[in-house]
Structures are given as C-alpha cells and as structure tokens.
Amino acid sequence: MHLVDIHDEFTHFMANMTCLSVMSVRYSSRCILAKKLRDCDRYTNIINYFELMYCDLKVRNESKEIGVLCLFVLIYFLFFCVVFICINEYYLPALKIAAIRLKLNEYLAGVLLVGVANSTSDFMLNFSAVRSGSPTMNLAMSNALTSICVMGGTIYVIMPFKINSASVFRDFLFVIFLLQLIRFFIQTDSPTYWVKGLIILLIYPIYLAVNIIDFLLMRYNIRKLRREIEILRYKRSSPMLDKKLYDKVTTLKDLEVDDDFKILRMKTRYGIFRAGVFVTPKPLVEPRKVDVESNRVLFHNKNNPKNRFLFTEFIQDLNPIDPEHWMFSGKYGRAALICVSPAMFLLRLAIPMVNYEQIKHGWSKLLNCIQIITNPFLVAILLETAYFTTHNNSWLINIYFDKALWSLAVTVPLSLIVFVDTRTDIPPPYHKLFSIFTIVTVVTLIWICSWEMEVIISIIGSVFNQSSNYMTVTFNAFSNAVPDMIAYIQLSKNGYGKMAFGGIVGGIVFDITINLGAQFARSNSESRHLLGDFGETIYIFLLLTVFSTSWMCLVLDFNARRSGGIFLWCLYVMFFIYVTLIEANVIHDFTADTVIEVKD
Template structure:
C-alpha cells in the first residue's frame, strides 16, 4: 500500500537527529585546572582554548553563583564552557540540555537554525504528548476500569478524567519538580493560561459555532468550584508558600467535586426512573431532532428537562433492550460532560441507530453489514502469518485510510510517525471491543521485553549497580526474556490468554513514563527558550505551554458542538480545566512539599496576579452573562469572550515588558 512505503521513515528521522545531536567533539582538558571543554568539530578555536585555558578558568571560576542568563554577556567562544560549568544552566530531569546542545554543538552562524529546529522539536513533543495520552494512556485506564469492574460513573470521574487531563497534570508536575528557588511560574502560567484560553476562546468558539441554552445546574456547579479553586491558588501564591496539608486539600476538593457529581447524578437517575415508571401515551408520528441536537416530540424537547441526558441517543422505546442500551449510553456521555471529558469519538449517530433508537452495536448486537465486515476481518487475520501480523501491528501509518486522508492528514501521519512507532513497540493495548481483545502474540511477547527495558532507561536506572559490577539492566533483561518465552509458550496466536487482563497495567506504567518524560522535555525546552529570549516562565506557560496543551480541546470541542452537542462541549470547557488545576497543583505541590520538609516556597510576581485576575474575570463574567440571559449562549457571548482573551493577553504581555506596573 501507499502508506507502507513510508514505514521506514522513523528510522531515517531518528538517524538524522542522532547525527545532528552527536556531532563529533574535540575535547580539551587542562590538567592543572581540571577544566574540560568541548568544542564542535570544524572550529578553529582549539589552539586558542589550549593557549587561554587559564583565562577561561578565571572567567568561569566564580560563575557558578551567577544566573544562567549571564552567558549572553560572554563571547561565543566562552558560552559553551560557561553553560557546562554553571549549575544554574543544568537540568534536573530530562535527557537533553538544550542550551548546551545549541551553543556547544553548533557554530555561531548556525545557531538561528538550531532554534528553528528546536521549535519544530517542541511541536513534535506536544503532538507526542497528545498521541500518548489519547491512544495509549486512556485505553489502558479504560481496560483497567473494566478489569476492576467499576461502574461507568466512578470510572468516568476517576480513570477517564485522569487520562483526559494527563498532559496538563504531568506538565505541571514536571514544571514544579524542575522549579528552581520556588519559581513555579511555568506550571502556574500553564494552568491559569490554559484555563483562561479554554473558558474564553474555546467556549466562545462553541457559542459562535452553535448558539444554545446551557444546562443550568452543571454550569453553576463547575463555575462555583472553579472560582473557589482559582481563589485558593491565588491565596497560596500571595502567601508565597504552600504546606503539605494545603496541597492535599486540593486533592480533597477534587474528591468533594466528584462526590457532588455522583450524588447529583444518582438523584437525577432516581427521578428519571420514577418518570419512566409512569405510563405515557406516545402520539402517532416519529420523533424529530431539534436544533440543539436533542430528540423532541409533540411534548417538547427532552433536553429542556434533562441537561445530562444523551442528546443523541435518548429516545422513547417500547422494548426493554432498547431502553437498557440507551440508558447505558446516556450514562457514559453524561459523566463525560460532567467532568469535562470530550465526547466519545465513536459515539453513534442517529443514522446508525435502529428504528427504536437503539444503538445497533450495543450489548453485542451487530447489524448484518457489520457482522460481515467482522467475519472478513477475521478471515484476513487468519491468512496472515505471525510475522506478518507483527509488522502490521507495528505499522505506525493508518494504511487503510491513507488514500482518503487530506494532505494535512497525511502530513500529520508522517509527522507523528516516529513516536507512534515507538509507542506501539513498547506499550501494550487491551481493547475489549476488538477481536481477541487486541491480542497479538508476537507483539505482546515483544512488549514484555521492550516495555520494562524502556522503563529502566527513562528512569535512568540502567546504570544502577546491584552487586559488584552487576548492573540492574543486566539482571532485568534476562528476566524479561524468560517472561517473554513463558508467555509465548503458554499462549495461542488465535485467542488471548487468561492472564491478558494484566497487560493494561504494564501499558499504564509504560505510558505514564512516556508522558512524564515527554513533559519533562517540553518543560526543559521552554525554560531554554525563556533564558535565551529573556522571557519569564509565566509568559511561556500562558502562551506556548497553555496553547500546546489546549489546542486539542479547541478542535475536539468545536467538532462536538458542530455535531449537535454544544452542552457537552461547554461542560468540558469548565470541568476540564477545573480538574487539571485541582490535581495539577494538588499532586505536584504534594510531592514538592514532601521533598522540602512539608513546606514548598513559591515565588509571586505581578504577572501571576494578572493570570489569576484574568481567570477570575473570565469565570465571573460568564456567570453574570448567563444569569442575565437566562443561560442562553449566543454569538454575542462568544465574541465577547474573544475580546476578553485578547485584552487579557495584551495586559499580560505589557505587564511582562514592564509597560504596565501594578
């Protein structure tokens, strides 16, 4: 197929990056002073450094106490040695020191090209973060919730919500873990900046795309909780410290929010069952779809009475099976909307439903057409050999839909191809909706080796000594190989083994480490851009990091609104950032407080005050507007939110540039 032609592209990209990153170096060592300097090959400064090594030591001797930005005042020939010897320029987590990469690997003339390359690398990291969370982390959590037999409500507000907010939460953890002297501006900027962006630009886009009437109680609940969380965060920043009890309190507030959602949902279900138990006469005529995506009859819109109900598949039915299937789908979408999750990407459309409104694939019932496709797929799978199935599973390109993709879609497939391949190689996926639950014997056996070894590498435990000259990886590798052989012997190719339910836990662990390592690289790269271009971490957080983590919300929520679910999309605009703030600050500050004897000291700046004020104005103005318009989200409301975000961004940048002083 056409997609198979670019199968080996990830290897080419990896080799290209390796060549750029491992440019041969010339090492100069001065025995008297103990100075080690590394210069790019091809420069003519070797003799100069040998002759002036003592002068270099004099320049750098007291610079360990200087800030990293001091390298701007040095000549290019001195910058590399300063960056390598200054502790403020070193990274705590991550794998690449990007300042060292730029100023020690590239000659002066190519430094602008290096920054262009790193900006493209930043975009790739954001894409990698989203792909890992959406395609690997969330499926692992879903499978775990199935194996633990959790009901949909509990799974929705815990596992699935955590999977949806994983990029923001792990970015906050990485930013606060890498914070120097309490400078958590990157995490604060990202959480507040993303909150302002989503509650203004994304919410405004939904209102402009599809004007609608909000569900009153869920909106009021989310806004009130969000205002409380934002005010609490601002109070902590203003006091410049957070104690362990306060950090745990953020997690406790999230637990309280979950209880409110679940209790409210339970009360509503009781009321709905009472209404359904009463006999109702259905007038002659088929139901129609109203303009808000809900199902209406001569009695009016269902959505007017039930803001939580599935606006797509809730229909009156005379069969018990139809009612059961519809209510299950309704519970899924209701919980998703309540906690700010995006609408399920595979939600059934009305055209896909049976004459009674029942989802044709619910509870294992399939139409003859789908059953025919399933049988054909099984026959094709049986025709392939085990090796062929392995390579098909490892193919990072969507070959089946390649020809139907647009140019942008094909470019995106190629762009994310390297990370997609690495994830498929290391992260096992269990999907109970697929044939054999996604079991691929050779691939899953291989992942029992690649997954644990990746965990060792990303946690930098490869070089850990166990005893004498025995390294940890030398012990783990044969154990993983033995485990893989046992699984291969005790499993069959055409059916999943009884212990297949354990693979989601391995997938969860590996995907968590993937997300955390990618988030660390994003944080390190943004900090490098801040030092190079003299930008504060708050500005980088409210712009690049917030935009990078929120662009997916913008696209998915607008798509959901266009499909006729504006209420669900607007619920995600307030419930999602609330979840990210509570757990992002709660988890990260709890870890930081434990590391610092129960108290984590944070810095406070004028820009953080602007961030908190911008989010407060956004939430309070939305609340006031909805109360005045009786919860009607009009296009005027959307354009107002656009103007509000533009004004917020201008004030924030003017504050950063010291034009506005508070």
C-alpha cells in the same frame, strides 16, 4: 582566609546559578559556563540544548543563534508529533474503556479520568528544574486561564453539546473557592505551611466525593422516576395525570442523557466551517454506538488454529504507515506519514493498543506478547534516566537501564504464559488490563515531551530577552496546554463534548490543589515565590473568565455554541495583549507599587 571565603562564595554562587544565565554572558564564554553550571544538567532532559548550541554548533553571533533556534523549533514539532500520536492512537481509547469499566457517566469520566490523567504529567513536571524558579500560583492560574479560554473555546467551536447546569456551577465554585483560599494563605503567616498544604490537598478528595455523590444521587433519581412512571401509566388518564407523567418522562430523559456513556464512532467526516465561521456546526450523520462484543468475536472460530496468521498479523500491526491512509492521502499527506513513521514504529513496538472501536479491540497476539516485555522496560528506562539526568559534558543524556533490567525477570515469563494461553482470532478476557500499561506509558511520554517542549520555549524567550515570568504565563502556559488540547479536540470531534469539558474543569481543580498543596507542604515558601509578576493580572482575568463562562452558559441554556468559543478566544487574546503591554512597560500591572517610607 579571605581568598578561601571568596572561593567558597563563588562555588556557592555557581551551584545556585540558573542555566538561563548562560544567555547573559558574551558568546565566547557561554560554552564554558554551560559545562560548569550544574543546573544545566538538571534543567534540560534528553538534550542539553545549551551545550549543543554553544559548544557543538559553536554559536558566536545572533544570526547563527536564530538559525539554531529554527532547528529547535523543528525538534519542538517532533515532540509535538509524538504527543499527538500517543494521545490520538493510544490514550483516548484506553480512557474510554476505563470509563466504561468503572460505569461512569460522560462528565464524571472527564473529571475523574481525563482531568487527572492530563494533569499528572504537569504535576510531575513541576518537580523538574525547568520550573524551579517559576511562581507556582502564577503557573497554576495561567494554566487554568489557558484551559478555559483556549481549550474550552476550541471544544465549543468544534461541536455543540449540552452541559449539565449543576455540574458547571458546582465545579466553577470550587475553582473560585480554591483561588480565594490560596490567596488568603499566601497573605497570612498562620497556620504553618504544612498545615496549609494539607488543607489544600484535602480539598481535592472532597471535590471528588461531591462529584461521585451527585452522580450516585442522579442514578437513584433515575431509578425512582422509572418506578413512578411505571405506576402512573397504569392509572386512569386525566389532564392532571398526563401532565405529571409528561413532566416526569421529560426529567427522566434529561437525566438519562447525562447518565449515558457509549463508545461512539462518527460515520462520516464533516467540515467544521462548512456552514460559516459563526454558525455552530453539526455532524452530517449522528455518531453511532459501537457494538463492542461484535468487534471482539468477529473473527473467532473454535476450529481455527490457535496461531493462525500469527506473523502476518504481527507485520501488519507493526507497519507504521496505515495502507488506507496512504491510499487516500495526497503527496503532502504521504510525506507527513513518512516523516512520522519512525516515531510511529517505536510507539507501536512499545505501547499496547486497546481500542473497542477496532476489530478484536486492537489485539495482536505476537505484538502484545512482545509489548509485555518492551513496555515496562521502556517506562523504567525513561523514569530512571530522568531521575539521574546527567549528560557528562555531552549534549545528549546518558541512558540508564540498571533497574530496568530487573523488569525482564517478571515480564519475560509472563509474556510466555500469555503466548501459550491466548489465540490470534480473539482477545483474551484480560486484554483490557493492557490499557493500564497504555495510560501509564503515555503519561510518562507526555511528561518527557512536555519537559523538552518547555525547555525549548524558555530558551527562545531568553534569546529574545523576555522575562521568565512573562514566558511562564504566556508561551509556556500555552505550550503546556498543547497535549491536553489535542485530547480535548479529539474527544469533541468524536461526540464527547461533556467529557472534554469535565476534563478541563476537573484538571484545573486537580492542578491547583495538588501543585499548590505540595508546594506549601514541602517548603516554607514565601508569598513572592508563589505569586510573582503578573499575579494580580492573571487572577483578575481568571475570575472574569469564570464568571463570563458561567453567565454565557446560563444565557445559552447550557448549550455549547460556537459564538461562546469565539468569545473565550477573544478574552484570551485580550489577556495576552494586556500582559505583553505590561512586559513592554506600556501600561501598569494591577499590582500596587511598592511604597518606601522615609523616616526622619
């Protein structure tokens, strides 16, 4: 009986042992342990890095381990390239189209579309095993701190823009309120956990409602001011009337700037640092508005055959190397194009292009008809494979497509119908619906790639004996910010600074409410599971960042300047140094020491 109890206890211990524990045993035992631990199947996704390292590559010493880590860094950059291509080529154009179709202004489009879409992959990642042991509150606060300091600082540095003062203070007050409410819930036992989770989850619809109501009131004020200005122009001129008219026209112009959203294209490239590091740059030529309808009908002629240049267009659009980029690139640029061409080819085969800046809005009849089949099939395979996540004693995941095959019953007939109904020289009216498939596919791919990137970062930290809490609030948080930062940089470079800033703040509110609300609602989590090491330090630095950014916006008259971006970068560097010194036991954390009372 005693031996049975020991066996059961050992089985339970192995079932609940984290995969990172593989690093704590000697090299000769790591392969066996990586195969035995069930968590290694769940912790990793596409590649079981532990089996690859210690079973297939037979790592038995530190020098070879460092060499394999260099290989993992290359894999990390491969996933980074996939994320970059997805966001730059497909994701951002689709979000701009969604903003125009919903008739949103630039800031609300950032809050409602960019923030939610960017944070959805992070929300999905929180349910994976790679984050099962991470304190959710620490993760949410470190992501928020990284978003404001790193991403916010970056868009400040790239391009100047005017921020709406009411939007900044309103959204930052929501962030502060959320932080204080969640800290209160962590420290109290009542109400029950599911009630706490429900309260936190309800804050996000309230936040969206406040933003939408403010947006509608702004448009009401615009219409009201236009009527008042029209009446004043027909009245007899006087100094008092002229001043009143001038004030109303000025107010109207400011509101119209905040209400405007256009598809823009930069006419020329510009050097970000051409005027010096501390000088806020401006484009050599202002962005010009894209004529969406002209791009759509440019090649259209009713006399053309319905399938004119069908295969020529298909080959050109499927080509992973852009001939124009190839012509104007140097040898290193061409080498980079060749390296990313396999990934680019697969993405072009699977993800539809919907871009109002391109001729025919990116429509390619034969390619889009094929994508009607390949796109849902790819998404279904990714989701089904990630759900099962089994490797069967191999370093590569098993691909499941049983459920994905059922999608062909719908997509193949639909593809044939679209092929018969459409022309090659003009996109159909429903071409914009392809952007929905684009956004869903890109979010899914970013989720998969972010999972792989976070596993690699965690393994590197474990090899160098860094605590999981330290890696969570520093390198993992920065790695999580990489996909979002790509999106915000591209938005800022193309003149959508307010959209990028709205996406940052809206993404923070979405991330905190959804992730923490779901964490409270699904389990009776103790406070130590939500707020781990460095929690108080992150909280203080996050409040300091929010108040500093608000004060900086007020001082600069809500103009984003390069000096403000550099200040935010410096603030993040201070946080990183401070946390690193805490990890090295050089300085003390803000958390109070545990006092053990001795009773007589």
